[in-house]
Amino acid sequence: MSELKIISQHAGTVLVGQLAVMAFGVADTVIAGRYSDAALAALSVGSALYISVYVGLIGIVQALLPIWAEMLGARRHEAVGQSLRQSLYLCVFITIAGMAAMLFPGPLLRWAQVPDAMRDEVQRYLTVLAFAFAPSLLFRVYSSFNQSLGKPLLVTWLQVGALAIKVPLSIWLVAGGGGIEPMGAVGCAWATLIVNYLLLILAIVMLRTQALYRPFHVWQRMERPDWRQIGNFARLGIPGGLAYLVEVTSFTLMALFIARLGTTASASHQIAASVAAVLYMMPLSMAIACSARVSFWLGAGKPVYAKRAVVLGLKLTMLLSIGLAATVALAGRMLAGWYSVNPAVVALASGLLVWVALYHIADATQALCAFLLRCYRITITPLALYGVLLWGLGLYGGYQLAYVGAGTLEATQSAASFWTASTMALWLVALCLLLVLGLAVRKSLRPATKLQPG
Secondary structure, three states: OOHHHHHHHHHHHHHHHHHHHHHHHHHHHHHHHHHOHHHHHHHHHHHHHHHHHHHHHHHHHHOHHHHHHHHHHOOOHHHHHHHHHHHHHHHHHHHHHHHHHHHOOHHHHHHOOOOHHHHHHHHHHHHHHHOOHHHHHHHHHHHHHHHHOOOOHHHHHHHHHHHHHHHHHHHHHHHOEOOEOOOOHHHHHHHHHHHHHHHHHHHHHHHHHOHHHHHHOOOOOOOOOOHHHHHHHHHHHHHHHHHHHHHHHHHHHHHHHHHHHOHHHHHHHHHHHHHHHHHHHHHHHHHHHHHHHHHHHHHOOOHHHHHHHHHHHHHHHHHHHHHHHHHHHHOHHHHHHHHOOOHHHHHHHHHHHHHHHHHHHHHHHHHHHHHHHHHOOOOHHHHHHHHHHHHHHHHHHHHHHHHHOEOOEOOOOOHHHHHHHHHHHHHHHHHHHHHHHHHHHHHHOOOOOOOOOO
């Protein structure tokens, strides 16, 4: 099978599953928006905080994918199973950190000056999601394991099936009925908790019953913590997770700052953010598929084949991102109308979607590069670029434009200022990461090159 076909099939399968997961959030946004603008605004702020915590910590687990794919390339099957068991120790620490952040969001909400009328519902939303964090994290371990093997189909089927449960459950709990009082945005959180536990149970059943996993001897006696191996996970995963955190918070903190502009601005930003998140599923799927192949070839000692996978991934991702961006730019008003019936929200959101289109091309490029750089053990450089450009130019620059003014320009009091600054920052990140990736690939082709963290 050609490299193009392997990557395309892997990415396509992952994309279906990721779109199903993303549809959880899109459905919640639509359901909350149809219920009330206040519920949509609370969901916007609550989901921004949850995503910031969740993605940053999940990024640590995602870094296990290239480790397992390399082991597979080197034909160390039992080592993959042992490594999977050791990753559970890491999950304990991640779960504690994630739950603590979501159970005590008060200081962050006050710092962001989220209106009092919205704060109580946001806190209740996050409290429920705190108890959904552990099963979600463990299912992500199972998902990353399958992706490293190049076998994501089982995960995709589970994710699609979960969507069929999640949507009607959210509708019921948000609007109430059948003896259940309307819960608003908090109903979305309860639906997520139920679905996450169902997914975890099914993942355990799959690991116990499917022949695919037998060569890895997953169900062996749990070893004592191997701190050396856990340290290796952390050295690769923590910078990657922090990079995710910076990237996502530069994006989601916009929701907290925009909340000061009122319900209409928050609701319109939530629509733009939701569309951007859906678009991100394409480069994320390509990045997962390509990083699995690149790490496999590096583990097999064939860096030339790894380079081919890198180049192929870049070409496919750029082509697809340009097509998707053009579609969003042309159909912005129609997309906004799917989320809200409020004319003011639709008008403001359709303007933001033009920026989303430009944002997406850069987002797709940098996402793929960041994943591939982890295959070459480069994590510190992306983290530094994200911190300086996304937090500095993007988030701080947007805040200055919106609330302070810049030079002779007066403060715009507009959500569009945040999207303008963030788009410019992300383009710079994408160009820098492309350059770093090119240098890393070239270095890997030199004789006797050994990958080092960087």
